[in-house]
Amino acid sequence: MEHRRSALRTAMVWDALHEALRARHLDVGANRPLQVIDLGGGTGGLAVRVAELGHHVLVVDPSPDALASLERRAAEVSVSAGVRGVLGDAATLLDEVQPASADVVICHGVLEVVDEPALALTSAATALVEGGCLSVLVAQRSAAVFSRAIAGHLADARALLQQRETSDSRADSAPRRFSLAELCELLASAHFTVTEVRGVRVFTDHIASTMVDSEPGAVEELHALEAAVATDPDFLAIATQLHLLATRL
Template sequence: MPDPSPVFGRETSSRPSRASLRTAVVWDVLKDALDRRVKATGKDSLDVLDTGGGSGNFAVPVARLGHRVTVVDPSPNALFALERRAAEAEVADRVTGVQGDVRGLFDVVEREQYDVVLCHGVLEYVDDPAEGVRNAVAALRAGGSLSLLAAGLGGAVLARALAGHFTEARHALTDPDGRWGAGDPVPRRFTAEQLAELTAEAGLEIGAVHGVRVFADLVPGVLVDTEPGAAEALLKLEAAAAELPSFHAIATQLHVLGEKRA
């Protein structure tokens, strides 16, 4: 079976893509979690749920590893793109798209039927993030793993400040939802402590917290695209900083990996 990692930055070409720089940390953590669940369950193929999985940026590579993936997303257009992408990757038999959302998750899927649940880029947009996490955890079998990815507050503050929007940066710091103003396209952002609290309250043992896109969104694209070796060096820097708590406060996104208590 082909290795899905080129999708996330382990390309056979000499230089990682800009997209891979933003996703490589999450993919590496997720792949390790999948491998551990395979060993723990003794199953060759896991049941994976991707809430808000859209067009399959993670679902299709996971399916290419041999796992069965159900994607729940409210957008018919995204699900159509998912179907096309899965067919092109020759994994259509292992990817199922269902229209729905994390709030009404159990209208479309069953409880406690999944070994791994992905909840990436969802909590920013739901009315009740705690409910979203509880539903994601309730979909897991005992011992299953949750991969949670959400927008980080510190990264947004830093980005606005570096762009010269100092008032907006300060506003984001004091806003309950971490928004920098009325024009902010992201409804809600989180600190690492807030995400850890949400997952712990939902019954997860937190295995790891990672900062994602600590530097990738701040480095000028022209430098990465033209300087020899810059992309590879940046990829290694992102991986090295991801687990260090001191860098979580400035990450554009935060990733939490947790395990459901038996």
């Protein structure tokens, strides 16, 4: 059951990315594979799926263990020729790739942990061709505040809320969280224009799993509900994650 829930959790992000890849592929003429960078791509869950579509994916990640898993995963589905992993990070990305060489950059779950999110986005922008697409997924602060508050952890909720006012929200080594406005500002500064905003896990993480898991059909119902509100601004603030698509100007 948990496996099915987690597959459904990632389905919406994959569907949006898949559509963005399809659109970008048409833009470049569809007669060659897309050059895709998965920055902080980890064990390659997404990279391998992108390679299965026939595109070329470079995963840049500082974890040797993650890259070893990526290699195994790619071999298992016979896409090793389409996926390459290199040890590196957001700060060294441009040592690995030429400027204006990528059609798509994926940056999921990474701005939370890098030293300088602004630098990571500038590097991504430099690696992309003009008109190239960035897919960025980040943890949203307001949802974390909300979930702590409704669980009765009120002091934690207030402390998290106040991170907004500190210049380094990773001072306690906890992952950084973003507001939509902060993320849009970072993207604009790095010369991206936002084309799509989606709330991911608007309800899923606020519901006790027993409530969903014990009810036949509830997982699918929850997925349908998530899909229905993903782009509704009224529900955005309680989404655990924000998924944005942006174009390199």
